[in-house]
Amino acid sequence: MPGVLKTETGKGLALSAPASLYVGLLVAAPLAILVAYSFWTQTYVAIDKTLTWANYIEAATDPLVRHLMLRSILIAGAVTLATVALAYPIAYFIAFRTQKKTLWLLLITIPFWSSYLLRVFSWKLILGFNGVMNSALLTTGAIDEPLTFLLYNEFAVVLTLAHAWAPFAILPIYVSLQKIDRAYLEAATDLGCNRLERFFRVTLPLTVPGIIAASLIIFIPTVGDYVTPSLVGGSQGKMIANLMQVQFGAANNWPLGATLSLVAMASVGAVAIGFVVITTALGRRIR
Amino acid sequence: MSDQNIIEISGVEKRFGTFTAVSDLNLDLKKGEFFSLLGPSGCGKTTALRMIAGFQDNDKGSISIDGQDMADIPANKRPANMVFQSYAIFPHLNVGDNVAFGLRKLGLSKAEIKTRVAEALGMVELGGLETRKADELSGGQRQRVALARALVMRPKVLLLDEPLSALDKNLREAMQLEMRRLQQKLGITFVMVTHDQYEAMTMSDRIGVMFAGKLAQVDRPDVLYARPCNRQVASFIGGMNFLQARMVGDGGGQMDVDVQGFGKLTIGVNPNVEIHDTDLLVGVRPEQLEIGAEKPDGYDGYLQGEVSDVAFYGESVHYHIRAAGLDETLAVAVPNYFHTVDHQRGDTVWLGVQNASVIDLGAREHQ
Ligand SMILES: Nc1ncnc2c1ncn2[C@@H]1O[C@H](COP(=O)(O)OP(=O)(O)OP(=O)(O)O)[C@@H](O)[C@H]1O
Ligand SMILES: [Mg+2]
Numbered sequence: 001m002p003g004v005l006k007t008e009t010g011k012g013l014a015l016s017a018p019a020s021l022y023v024g025l026l027v028a029a030p031l032a033i034l035v036a037y038s039f040w041t042q043t044y045v046a047i048d049k050t051l052t053w054a055n056y057i058e059a060a061t062d063p064l065v066r067h068l069m070l071r072s073i074l075i076a077g078a079v080t081l082a083t084v085a086l087a088y089p090i091a092y093f094i095a096f097r098t099q100k101k102t103l104w105l106l107l108i109t110i111p112f113w114s115s116y117l118l119r120v121f122s123w124k125l126i127l128g129f130n131g132v133m134n135s136a137l138l139t140t141g142a143i144d145e146p147l148t149f150l151l152y153n154e155f156a157v158v159l160t161l162a163h164a165w166a167p168f169a170i171l172p173i174y175v176s177l178q179k180i181d182r183a184y185l186e187a188a189t190d191l192g193c194n195r196l197e198r199f200f201r202v203t204l205p206l207t208v209p210g211i212i213a214a215s216l217i218i219f220i221p222t223v224g225d226y227v228t229p230s231l232v233g234g235s236q237g238k239m240i241a242n243l244m245q246v247q248f249g250a251a252n253n254w255p256l257g258a259t260l261s262l263v264a265m266a267s268v269g270a271v272a273i274g275f276v277v278i279t280t281a282l283g284r285r286i287r
Numbered sequence: 288m289s290d291q292n293i294i295e296i297s298g299v300e301k302r303f304g305t306f307t308a309v310s311d312l313n314l315d316l317k318k319g320e321f322f323s324l325l326g327p328s329g330c331g332k333t334t335a336l337r338m339i340a341g342f343q344d345n346d347k348g349s350i351s352i353d354g355q356d357m358a359d360i361p362a363n364k365r366p367a368n369m370v371f372q373s374y375a376i377f378p379h380l381n382v383g384d385n386v387a388f389g390l391r392k393l394g395l396s397k398a399e400i401k402t403r404v405a406e407a408l409g410m411v412e413l414g415g416l417e418t419r420k421a422d423e424l425s426g427g428q429r430q431r432v433a434l435a436r437a438l439v440m441r442p443k444v445l446l447l448d449e450p451l452s453a454l455d456k457n458l459r460e461a462m463q464l465e466m467r468r469l470q471q472k473l474g475i476t477f478v479m480v481t482h483d484q485y486e487a488m489t490m491s492d493r494i495g496v497m498f499a500g501k502l503a504q505v506d507r508p509d510v511l512y513a514r515p516c517n518r519q520v521a522s523f524i525g526g527m528n529f530l531q532a533r534m535v536g537d538g539g540g541q542m543d544v545d546v547q548g549f550g551k552l553t554i555g556v557n558p559n560v561e562i563h564d565t566d567l568l569v570g571v572r573p574e575q576l577e578i579g580a581e582k583p584d585g586y587d588g589y590l591q592g593e594v595s596d597v598a599f600y601g602e603s604v605h606y607h608i609r610a611a612g613l614d615e616t617l618a619v620a621v622p623n624y625f626h627t628v629d630h631q632r633g634d635t636v637w638l639g640v641q642n643a644s645v646i647d648l649g650a651r652e653h654q
Pocket of ligand 2: 332333334
């Protein structure tokens with residue numbers, strides 16, 4: 001085919017080839033392998049490659065899977081809610097109330113200058129039985145014996161992740177706030193709104209895209225997080241990824257692990273789509 | 288206060304740091320008038336308008352609307368509404384909801400809101416466009432929505448910050464007429480900021496001309512054109528030839544002056560001028576000079592010169608005349624009656640002027 005690179009289609013294909021190859025190798029291929037594994041089964045010595053729904057049936061019927069899946073989604077939801085709720089005022093402050101925007105944005109990224117593991121361990125030190133929090137409360141006499149509900153539970157997981165994710169929520173919300181033409185705010189005031197009404201009727205609906213972006217960025221990876229729950233979650237705070245890790249590791253049941261991954265992906269996808277649809281619809285209802 | 292006045296501004300000053308954006312602003316606006324604030328970029332027009340709207344506090348002086356002092360009344364409680372330069376149409380709402388935005392606070396029934404929105408949209412000729420999205424509107428339509436959204440509130444005063452500057456020339460001229468018609472129909476006081484002299488003149492009952500934060504003159508458009516108070520105002524509104532003159536005698540509202548190039552003339556004393564002196568500045572509008580190859584009959588002053596430039600404008604032809612004893616060329620505008628350009632560069636021509644065309648601009652030292 002002489003001159004194929006001269007046609008528009010040819011050029012397009014040629015230009016997108018490296019990206020397609022990259023995506024193909026790094027995303028599509030592993031996913032295909034994962035799907036294949038999920039239909040196989042693990043015998044004691046080898047993988048049985050006859051196709052079967054067995055793993056899916058096990059995932060659907062095992063109460064542990066259901067319990068962990070639900071808990072993962074709830075914890076991720078709580079993390080998302082907490083992070084976005086805390087990030088919004090910070091983003092608002094940077095966008096509207098300070099001249100030193102760059103400085104503040106820089107300060108917000110400072111936690112990233114240290115490793116995530118280090119930050120999780122810091123929370124362990126803060127929340128632990130002999131940790132900073134308990135020591136402080138004990139010395140001030142606020143409590144008589146160390147609090148035990150601080151660490152190794154869902155609360156610790158939510159707190160640690162909300163702290164870790166903060167910049168990921170602040171930045172998209174900040175961008176959407178920053179984009180708002182100040183004339184819209186003045187127009188709302190001019191038409192009789194006080195500050196609060198103006199926030200709910202103009203600022204908030206205009207930042208819905210930022211809120212959605214922030215929520216997805218946080219929610220999706222959080223459902224699959226396993227480092228945080230295993231370090232600060234205790235048995236109460238275990239999540240679905242911990243179970244997957246067991247299947248791929250100690251239990252050596254890759255097919256079931258693959259099935260769990262796919263089920264988790266599908267659940268996250270469904271929840272995320274539902275969230276986007278509902279939030280967008282809610283945003284539209286504000287008039 | 289007089290009950291003829293809807294807005295009374297006295298001694299208002301606004302500073303940004305050490306920079307004074309508006310100083311000693313005194314202005315009374317009458318009920319139902321179309322008032323324009325005209326001035327070059329950065330002279331403080333928007334700042335003045337925003338102080339009336341309540342978006343900016345004044346450092347000195349007082350502003351009252353309809354007899355009520357606005358000092359402690361926030362922007363959202365003032366009986367004035369604004370049309371923003373960028374229109375500020377809420378992008379998350381459709382046209383109907385944009386117009387209904389302010390109404391939703393008034394505790395009206397749904398049906399009532401609907402009627403008033405439809406009525407307002409009808410007024411700006413956008414009837415039936417309620418469900419159109421904000422980003423599907425043309426520039427002219429956005430301008431109309433902004434107008435409807437403010438008018439639907441039935442304000443006592445409508446404030447407009449360069450409402451037409453984003454539109455192309457034809458649309459702008461059509462909207463000028465339409466807004467004027469609407470204003471007269473509704474009888475609401477319009478306060479418009481503009482830097483376009485023609486816009487100000489065609490639309491307004493009165494114009495306030497501002498320079499560097501100060502109001503130089505407030506008058507009807509025709510008075511502003513005929514009796515500008517100084518050189519600055521004279522050159523900002525319309526074209527003007529400036530000439531030096533000496534007062535040789537005065538009395539009875541008239542004065543005899545010796546005008547550079549034209550000689551002895553008798554002109555009216557301009558009541559808007561603050562300071563007179565024997566050394567005067569006078570002005571003549573380009574269209575009020577007569578030009579001819581022969582000396583024209585029946586004029587009070589004459590001058591002979593040479594055409595240095597010809598500019599064809601379509602509806603008129605502008606000649607620039609250089610004459611002995613004048614520092615600058617004189618502009619002469621001749622209506623294009625017969626599709627002819629009568630004089631060419633280098634031609635020797637006569638100019639004639641009537642006494643009544645010469646405008647007294649006051650002492651030369653105080654320009
Ligand atoms: N918030 C502000 N802070 C500091 N200076 C300001 C502020 N707003 C306006 N100014 C200054 O005040 C002066 C008047 O501004 P203003 O916006 O009133 O001008 P304008 O007459 O509306 O001009 P334009 O025709 O360009 O809109 C300008 O020199 C401007 O730089
Ligand atoms: Mg302005």
